Amino acid sequence: MNGSTIEVKKLSAGCGAEVLGVDLRNLTNSQMETVRQAYVDHGVIFFREQTLTPEEHIAFARRWGDIDINKFFPANGQYPEIAEVRKEKEQKTNIGGGWHTDHSYDASPAMGSILLARELPDDGGDTLFASMYAAYEALSDGMKKTLGSLRAVHSNAIAFGAAGFYKNSDQAGGFKGEGLVGEASHPVVITHPESGRKALYVNPGFTQRFEGWTDMESKPLLDFLYAHAVRPEFTCRFRWAPGSIAFWDNRATWHYASNDYHGHRRLMHRITIAGAPLG
Ligand code: SIN
Numbered sequence: 680m681n682g683s684t685i686e687v688k689k690l691s692a693g694c695g696a697e698v699l700g701v702d703l704r705n706l707t708n709s710q711m712e713t714v715r716q717a718y719v720d721h722g723v724i725f726f727r728e729q730t731l732t733p734e735e736h737i738a739f740a741r742r743w744g745d746i747d748i749n750k751f752f753p754a755n756g757q758y759p760e761i762a763e764v765r766k767e768k769e770q771k772t773n774i775g776g777g778w779h780t781d782h783s784y785d786a787s788p789a790m791g792s793i794l795l796a797r798e799l800p801d802d803g804g805d806t807l808f809a810s811m812y813a814a815y816e817a818l819s820d821g822m823k824k825t826l827g828s829l830r831a832v833h834s835n836a837i838a839f840g841a842a843g844f845y846k847n848s849d850q851a852g853g854f855k856g857e858g859l860v861g862e863a864s865h866p867v868v869i870t871h872p873e874s875g876r877k878a879l880y881v882n883p884g885f886t887q888r889f890e891g892w893t894d895m896e897s898k899p900l901l902d903f904l905y906a907h908a909v910r911p912e913f914t915c916r917f918r919w920a921p922g923s924i925a926f927w928d929n930r931a932t933w934h935y936a937s938n939d940y941h942g943h944r945r946l947m948h949r950i951t952i953a954g955a956p957l958g
Contacts, residue, residue, distance in 0.1 A: 695915035779884025790954035800943035
């Protein structure tokens with residue numbers, strides 16, 4: 680496959696592209712640049728039929744930056760760098776089954792996440808993505824101005840704390856780190872460090888409130904933004920097959936793991952790449 684021409688095929692107007700004609704085990708530097716540009720341009724990129732071992736998955740991730748080991752997810756025993764996104768046949772709760780972006784509760788939020796399909800149900804288990812560039816750009820000038828002066832507080836306690844969502848679900852056994860919960864504040868509108876474009880940076884999974892506002896005061900405006908940001912024209916939907924990979928930009932997109940395959944097992948391996956403070 681090396682030496683063949685890379686094709687970048689847009690998946691929808693809102694976000695996402697499939698990158699065809701690459702073998703992620705041995706990308707040349709020039710192929711790596713094409714892939715990097717596709718990632719910056721489309722917010723999330725997809726690859727098919729990548730038969731990566733865990734070591735090759737880790738090696739590909741390291742080409743993008745340091746690995747940010749998730750404090751809460753079930754780790755893959757042998758490889759702490761790989762978080763397992765797993766739902767067993769008997770479980771009803773999936774991981775990531777609500778719109779969110781990874782690690783926005785950290786002072787330096789994750790740059791990206793590389794999710795590799797290991798075991799899939801015959802049907803269902805798709806992942807949806809939404810572009811926070813498109814969401815921001817479609818707002819009125821007045822709203823953009825208001826949001827431009829705000830920061831928001833993001834917390835992981837709601838998801839991963841002792842009284843959080845997962846600890847009170849049938850996923851509780853796998854989660855760890857409940858004592859490591861914390862919060863961070865970021866601008867509500869960020870300028871993406873690579874594209875230079877403005878993106879909306881709040882999300883329903885982790886954003887608590889606008890800084891200096893109460894939760895109650897924040898809720899109506901956050902609810903408006905959450906409904907606005909997932910307008911179908913800003914989204915794309917990815918149907919997995921064994922060996923598929925999605926690599927998303929956490930600063931430019933949200934994602935949502937569809938929970939429509941009860942009674943079947945789904946196992947994904949996720950590696951998260953470290954990022955930097957956002958401005
Ligand atoms: C996640 O939120 O990282 C999981 C996405 C998925 O399993 O599709």
